[in-house]
Amino acid sequence: MNTVVDMRGISRVYETGRLQVAALRGVDLAVGEGEFVAIVGPSGSGKSTLMHIIGCLDRATAGEYRLDGSAVEELTDDELARLRNRTIGFIFQSFNLLPRTSALDNVATPLLYQGVGGRERHKRARRALERLGLGERLDHEPTELSGGEQQRVAVARALVTEPALILADEPTGNLDSRSGADVMNVFRDLHEAGRTIVLITHDLDVANQAQRQVHVRDGLIDQ
Amino acid sequence: MNLIELIRLAFNRLRTSRLRSALTMLGVIIGVASVVALVSVGQGATSGITSQIEALGTNLLTVNPGSSTTGLTNNGFGTAETLTLDDSNALASLPGIAAVAPEITTSELVLNGTKNTTTSIIGTTTDYAAVRNETIYQGSFLNDASQENSLRIAVIGATTADNLGLTAADVGSEITIRGIPFEIVGLLQPKGGIGNQDDAIYVPLSVVQRELVGTSDSVRAIFVSASDTVSVDQAKAEITALLEQRHGTNGTNDDFSIADQSQLLSTFASISGVLSLLLAGIASISLVVGGIGIMNIMLVSVRERTREIGIRKAIGARGRDILAQFLIEALTLSVLGGVFGIVLGILVSALIGAIAGWGLQISPLTLVAAVGFSLLVGIVFGVWPARQAARLDPIAALRYE
Numbered sequence: 001m002n003t004v005v006d007m008r009g010i011s012r013v014y015e016t017g018r019l020q021v022a023a024l025r026g027v028d029l030a031v032g033e034g035e036f037v038a039i040v041g042p043s044g045s046g047k048s049t050l051m052h053i054i055g056c057l058d059r060a061t062a063g064e065y066r067l068d069g070s071a072v073e074e075l076t077d078d079e080l081a082r083l084r085n086r087t088i089g090f091i092f093q094s095f096n097l098l099p100r101t102s103a104l105d106n107v108a109t110p111l112l113y114q115g116v117g118g119r120e121r122h123k124r125a126r127r128a129l130e131r132l133g134l135g136e137r138l139d140h141e142p143t144e145l146s147g148g149e150q151q152r153v154a155v156a157r158a159l160v161t162e163p164a165l166i167l168a169d170e171p172t173g174n175l176d177s178r179s180g181a182d183v184m185n186v187f188r189d190l191h192e193a194g195r196t197i198v199l200i201t202h203d204l205d206v207a208n209q210a211q212r213q214v215h216v217r218d219g220l221i222d223q
Numbered sequence: 224m225n226l227i228e229l230i231r232l233a234f235n236r237l238r239t240s241r242l243r244s245a246l247t248m249l250g251v252i253i254g255v256a257s258v259v260a261l262v263s264v265g266q267g268a269t270s271g272i273t274s275q276i277e278a279l280g281t282n283l284l285t286v287n288p289g290s291s292t293t294g295l296t297n298n299g300f301g302t303a304e305t306l307t308l309d310d311s312n313a314l315a316s317l318p319g320i321a322a323v324a325p326e327i328t329t330s331e332l333v334l335n336g337t338k339n340t341t342t343s344i345i346g347t348t349t350d351y352a353a354v355r356n357e358t359i360y361q362g363s364f365l366n367d368a369s370q371e372n373s374l375r376i377a378v379i380g381a382t383t384a385d386n387l388g389l390t391a392a393d394v395g396s397e398i399t400i401r402g403i404p405f406e407i408v409g410l411l412q413p414k415g416g417i418g419n420q421d422d423a424i425y426v427p428l429s430v431v432q433r434e435l436v437g438t439s440d441s442v443r444a445i446f447v448s449a450s451d452t453v454s455v456d457q458a459k460a461e462i463t464a465l466l467e468q469r470h471g472t473n474g475t476n477d478d479f480s481i482a483d484q485s486q487l488l489s490t491f492a493s494i495s496g497v498l499s500l501l502l503a504g505i506a507s508i509s510l511v512v513g514g515i516g517i518m519n520i521m522l523v524s525v526r527e528r529t530r531e532i533g534i535r536k537a538i539g540a541r542g543r544d545i546l547a548q549f550l551i552e553a554l555t556l557s558v559l560g561g562v563f564g565i566v567l568g569i570l571v572s573a574l575i576g577a578i579a580g581w582g583l584q585i586s587p588l589t590l591v592a593a594v595g596f597s598l599l600v601g602i603v604f605g606v607w608p609a610r611q612a613a614r615l616d617p618i619a620a621l622r623y624e
Contacts, residue, residue, distance in 0.1 A: 057537060057617050078541045085539020096534045096621065100239045112228060113539040157538065 038210035089158025148179030250513030255564025265499035346431025362409030533620025553605025561597030
């Protein structure tokens with residue numbers, strides 16, 4: 001089994017003036033291909049920092065991180081952007097769809113940054129949206145969609161590039177329980193289809209639906 | 224991301240905030256329109272005045288006699304009686320000379336019935352009309368036969384005709400110059416230009432000599448039109464050589480002088496050049512102000528769309544993708560403003576041209592420069608906001624509310 005996320009001794013220290021705050025203090029984490037892992041921890045535990053580093057939005061202060069075989073610390077900013085684009089599908093708590101942009105164009109945007117041509121882009125985006133039951137909502141802008149629908153558009157956007165890792169940050173946090181359950185069903189289906197999923201949450205009910213739980217406390221993984 | 228995608232993205236963005244985009248563009252529109260309009264006004268005024276100078280004849284040379292002395296008093300330039308009809312006839316045979324017209328002038332009281340005026344009576348020859356760019360409004364100019372036969376005929380300048388109440392219908396009737404009747408054979412078109420050249424009456428040279436000023440052989444001036452095949456300077460040299468030979472002078476003691484229009488033209492060209500530059504300079508200040516407007520709105524836009532920038536970066540946009548997106552947006556605003564500004568500028572120029580009577584004067588170079596300048600404004604004032612956007616930290620941008 002390939003290891004998608006392979007972290008060794010990852011730490012992250014923030015410097016605020018003379019004060020140094022260690023958000024992560026030597027984290028080891030491995031997520032294999034096809035795994036569905038929930039990272040659980042209270043606020044302030046360092047799980048958001050961990051999510052940012054897994055997602056290549058931030059760099060570790062020390063330690064080694066290989067994402068789908070690439071040594072992240074050696075990459076330039078542009079190469080990191082490329083890695084985010086091709087290897088990771090992000091799903092955020094607040095959906096983070098592009099405003100005043102149709103569902104179809106939202107889902108097509110990651111392909112735009114890959115240089116995929118307009119027609120092919122829209123074909124793939126349409127297919128991804130149809131797979132999530134949004135075939136009737138292609139031309140709707142985010143403000144015309146319900147929270148559950150917005151989050152499914154976000155999932156479609158995360159899937160459209162066929163990434164090695166789906167990284168979800170509190171995906172149900174802004175949804176009512178029914179929409180939340182819908183979205184969790186989507187994750188379960190994706191897991192069954194063999195996708196690698198890392199889900200960050202503070203909600204144990206959500207975490208319990210994952211295959212494996214990793215608890216973070218005070219910047220360390222608590223096995 | 225290719226350019227077409229970026230431009231499409233920019234247009235989508237401008238569509239979603241139409242009023243703001245229109246107001247932002249307005250600065251550039253006004254700037255470009257005023258550059259186009261003011262340059263056009265400058266060119267229109269220049270060509271208007273240049274054509275007035277050219278109405279005097281650009282290949283025109285005026286040969287004046289030197290100064291005379293009475294006792295120890297120098298009577299000043301043009302007072303000597305050293306230029307003669309024979310000089311004039313000799314000049315006509317030079318190869319670099321197209322036409323020659325000597326003139327004798329006097330000032331006389333002229334009567335037409337009860338109306339009267341005192342004006343210049345210019346005695347001259349047939350070629351005068353060609354040399355001085357006179358055009359006939361009605362009738363004809365003096366001809367060779369009238370010269371040889373010393374006919375008492377007159378051609379009337381436009382202002383003089385007005386003063387005497389003469390119209391086209393009066394060709395063939397008579398006026399009285401110093402009590403002597405003259406038949407009107409022609410009226411001239413108004414010529415405008417510098418000095419009142421339209422207030423004069425033209426009669427055959429021989430008639431002026433015989434009837435009005437006495438039979439002296441000297442002329443007040445000889446107008447020479449250089450032929451198209453030689454330069455004005457060359458014609459000038461030929462005239463100088465011939466007159467020096469005829470008068471027995473050698474450059475240090477010449478009893479004549481030759482004046483031409485080229486100095487006047489070049490002086491005017493440099494004045495109008497500076498003036499046009501000044502106008503364009505003033506107008507480009509408003510273009511710069513328009514550019515600052517674009518920068519202002521782009522900075523606001525970067526601030527407002529911080530979260531969007533964060534999202535785009537998270538899903539794979541590189542810094543340069545974001546830079547290009549915002550720069551193209553600024554360029555779209557400025558170039559679109561430039562195009563609308565050109566249209567407005569042409570309309571304003573056409574209006575001013577119609578009122579001032581010099582028509583529409585727009586050089587393609589001005590338009591190219593206006594578009595180029597607005598492009599430059601877009602780049603200069605768009606780069607900084609775009610860099611701000613490109614440098615945003617994705618995590619901070621995603622958290623921004």
